Amino acid sequence: MEIDLTTLESRHAHDLLTGSIIPRPIAWVSSMNENGDTNLAPFSFFTGVSWNPPVIAFSPVNRPDGTRKDTVINIEKIPEFVVHMVSVDLLHPMESTAKSIPYGKDEAELKDIHLVESTTIRPKRIQHAKIAFECILEKIVRISEGPEAGNLILGRVVMAHIDDDLILNDREINSKALDPLGRLSGKFYCHTRATIESEKN
Numbered sequence: 596m597e598i599d600l601t602t603l604e605s606r607h608a609h610d611l612l613t614g615s616i617i618p619r620p621i622a623w624v625s626s627m628n629e630n631g632d633t634n635l636a637p638f639s640f641f642t643g644v645s646w647n648p649p650v651i652a653f654s655p656v657n658r659p660d661g662t663r664k665d666t667v668i669n670i671e672k673i674p675e676f677v678v679h680m681v682s683v684d685l686l687h688p689m690e691s692t693a694k695s696i697p698y699g700k701d702e703a704e705l706k707d708i709h710l711v712e713s714t715t716i717r718p719k720r721i722q723h724a725k726i727a728f729e730c731i732l733e734k735i736v737r738i739s740e741g742p743e744a745g746n747l748i749l750g751r752v753v754m755a756h757i758d759d760d761l762i763l764n765d766r767e768i769n770s771k772a773l774d775p776l777g778r779l780s781g782k783f784y785c786h787t788r789a790t791i792e793s794e795k796n
């Protein structure tokens with residue numbers, strides 16, 4: 596079957612991409628508005644893009660009415676944010692922050708998620724995330740304007756908070772201890788508890 600994406604309805608393109616690009620890690624992002632309220636939201640269009648300098652990227656798409664999501668509005672005003680990695684045990688708290696709430700409401704307070712001060716930036720971080728990256732905005736790449744157009748947010752990682760029991764040999768991350776949650780499509784997720792060791796390495 597061939598599918599022409601130049602004429603495809605955007606919901607169908609969404610299903611095609613999110614069903615094919617799997618599994619995806621989830622960036623659980625905390626940002627801050629000018630009043631100091633914390634906004635939390637998950638984004639699975641997420642990856643690392645450079646390690647010298649260390650830069651990671653995620654992409655909030657515009658809402659169906661073409662307006663920007665709160666995370667983008669916040670980062671445009673206060674160009675700092677924290678990206679947390681999501682472990683399997685954080686599935687439900689993470690999902691609870693994907694629902695729209697009125698702009699400016701402190702999301703963590705509403706969802707009973709415990710925040711602590713970051714070390715180098717203003718937005719707070721989630722205490723129970725096993726890995727948190729404090730980031731400073733590098734740039735926002737607007738893919739297009741209008742409904743569901745992406746805003747690729749690139750952030751330079753300036754500080755990492757990593758649970759001590761995740762660290763192997765002083766610098767490697769123990770993926771078993773991290774127990775990362777992967778995003779599939781629809782309501783499905785996966786874990787990485789069954790791993791494959793390549794004999795060629």
Ligand SMILES: Cc1cc2nc3c(=O)[nH]c(=O)nc-3n(C[C@H](O)[C@H](O)[C@H](O)COP(=O)(O)O)c2cc1C
Nearest residue numbers: 636637638639640654655656664665666693694695
């Ligand atoms: C696991 C998961 C992954 C998501 N990934 C994305 C994504 O990559 N891009 C996006 O725009 N929305 C994504 N969403 C939806 C946003 O989290 C949701 O629109 C949220 O309300 C945005 O919050 P904000 O307006 O506070 O920024 C995802 C939701 C879930 C549960």
